[in-house]
Amino acid sequence: MNPHPPPGVVFGTRRRIAHGVPVVTKQQPEDEGLVARMQSGDFDAFEEFFNTYKRPVYTTALAITRDPFLAEEILQDCFVKAYRVRQRLRTDCSPLPWLQRVTTNLCYSRIARRRAVAEPLTALISNLVADLTSRPDQIAESREIIEVLQRGIDALPPKQQTAVILYYLHGYSLAEAAEIAECNVGTMKSRLHYALKALRALLPAERRAPAGAAKVSTGEL
Amino acid sequence: MSCRRARREILEHFRFRQELGPSSSAHLEHLVGCADCREEVGIDRALVEQLRRALQERVEGHAPSAAAWDQVRQRTIDRPSRPLGARVLQWGRLFPAAIAGVLMFAIATVSQEGLSQGSQSPQPAGQVQQLDTAAAVDDTPDWEPPWWMKYRTRPPVPTIAGGPMAAQLPDMLGTSADMPPVSGRLQ
Numbered sequence: 144m145n146p147h148p149p150p151g152v153v154f155g156t157r158r159r160i161a162h163g164v165p166v167v168t169k170q171q172p173e174d175e176g177l178v179a180r181m182q183s184g185d186f187d188a189f190e191e192f193f194n195t196y197k198r199p200v201y202t203t204a205l206a207i208t209r210d211p212f213l214a215e216e217i218l219q220d221c222f223v224k225a226y227r228v229r230q231r232l233r234t235d236c237s238p239l240p241w242l243q244r245v246t247t248n249l250c251y252s253r254i255a256r257r258r259a260v261a262e263p264l265t266a267l268i269s270n271l272v273a274d275l276t277s278r279p280d281q282i283a284e285s286r287e288i289i290e291v292l293q294r295g296i297d298a299l300p301p302k303q304q305t306a307v308i309l310y311y312l313h314g315y316s317l318a319e320a321a322e323i324a325e326c327n328v329g330t331m332k333s334r335l336h337y338a339l340k341a342l343r344a345l346l347p348a349e350r351r352a353p354a355g356a357a358k359v360s361t362g363e364l
Numbered sequence: 365m366s367c368r369r370a371r372r373e374i375l376e377h378f379r380f381r382q383e384l385g386p387s388s389s390a391h392l393e394h395l396v397g398c399a400d401c402r403e404e405v406g407i408d409r410a411l412v413e414q415l416r417r418a419l420q421e422r423v424e425g426h427a428p429s430a431a432a433w434d435q436v437r438q439r440t441i442d443r444p445s446r447p448l449g450a451r452v453l454q455w456g457r458l459f460p461a462a463i464a465g466v467l468m469f470a471i472a473t474v475s476q477e478g479l480s481q482g483s484q485s486p487q488p489a490g491q492v493q494q495l496d497t498a499a500a501v502d503d504t505p506d507w508e509p510p511w512w513m514k515y516r517t518r519p520p521v522p523t524i525a526g527g528p529m530a531a532q533l534p535d536m537l538g539t540s541a542d543m544p545p546v547s548g549r550l551q
Contacts, residue, residue: 186441189440189441190433190437193433193436194433197428197432197433198427198428201426201427201428202423205422205423205426206419206422206423209422211426214426215428215429215432218428218432219432219435219436219439222436222440223436223439223440226436226440226441227440288414289414289417289418289421292414292415292418293418293421293422296415296418296419307415307419308419311412311415311416311419312416312419312420312422312423317380332380335379335380336379339379339408339411339412339415342411342415343407343408343411346411
């Protein structure tokens, strides 16, 4: 085993090194020394740690569960766990990837997978197609398309769902998302690809894009 | 260039914010001349935009409550640390279960040892042939399996040394009377 793990690797060092994930989570100036202070028993540091990272953790939990109360419970569990294992947290890199990983694991262990029910979804798509004939421009950007996508996101397998949330909601880079999900960049790309493919398949062809936006102009490239 | 190759390159550009390099010019040229590909790429781009909106809607207007930190603090910092005695007591509750496990393992090991030793008793040469024929056809085992044997996933291996099966072995194998003595267990 490599005796010098790259910085940015918080937990699961062996696997991560084997994947050769690029180092992406350098410690930010604002959280420099925060973990070290926590480890030395500084309670104020833990509060600061909570306030620094509560937002991204809560956002991930809420995006996965869609339940504010459950998301808050998961937020609390995540930080309680961080406090308990604070002595094992790396001090030379950001703890955020680890927190996000714990959050996603807590989410999927707490909630039963909520598969989209085929019947209402089919009915919803049929309604969309019916509406399309009457008001194509307005309907195409209606809330219902978003609702179809929301159900589609819920129906995604957990790994693809996590990939979509990390990449498209949080805006992490591929390497950062891969680091959080403990996979390599190629796998992360693949998960996103299949997630988009699944979501696109949910929408009928005529409704996949808002009117007027379905064609890319060559000038944009 | 095929539509498939061109779309793959351009879609990656939109999906993963990848830079278009000099090698992408051929793909772009294809896109300029192919309305189907332009539409396909446009649909994909719009899907990504809609997906971002959908995800944003999930979290908009929500934030952790002010009580969240108080709850976390109660479960961590304010939680009274248990004295050593209480922790020992907690582990002490597991002591009877641990003792029971060790005893069961010991009994199982001893029984297994006894069974192995009994089946490996030495046999004088030629004794196999001198066994009574009536006894040879008696299938009744001369030992009672221990109670735990019924919980084994594999049935017990029949022993042949000293048992009734030993007498049948020469017939089964078709060997002559000068066959060396058999002992041990069939594998």
